[in-house]
Amino acid sequence: MNPKQMSVMLLFLASSHKCQGKTAEQRPAEQPIYGKTLKGYTFKTLVTSSLFGCLVDCHDEDRCQSYNYVIKTNICEMNNRTNEAKPDQFVSDPDRFYMKRGAHRSKVIVIINMSYL
Numbered sequence: 001m002n003p004k005q006m007s008v009m010l011l012f013l014a015s016s017h018k019c020q021g022k023t024a025e026q027r028p029a030e031q032p033i034y035g036k037t038l039k040g041y042t043f044k045t046l047v048t049s050s051l052f053g054c055l056v057d058c059h060d061e062d063r064c065q066s067y068n069y070v071i072k073t074n075i076c077e078m079n080n081r082t083n084e085a086k087p088d089q090f091v092s093d094p095d096r097f098y099m100k101r102g103a104h105r106s107k108v109i110v111i112i113n114m115s116y117l
Helices: 001-020 050-059
Strands: 032-040 043-048 064-069 075-078 091-098
Touching: 032 064, 050 064, 050 075, 050 091
Parallel strands: none
Antiparallel strands: 032 091, 043 075, 064 075, 064 091
């Protein structure tokens, strides 16, 4: 895992910890939804090393509003819409995770003092 992916993973884990016991409306946007996918709004597909790689790639792409991650093949499908905007296209798929990009839709910037790792 490269340093950029590690930074995003630590950010993701920290935000996930803060979400325990909260309703969907109270959680930050970036929570994976297992077994769901947004169909018909993929504008870019690529192979990544992990779900976290897909998160990083989405944050680097200005048009990316959400993404589907295909578990068995490590494929990242970047979407230009969200499940809230297109609920009729948000369907079940046991081979995928769906994630919405953070509400601020800015670049992910995390500074980590590597001497502690």
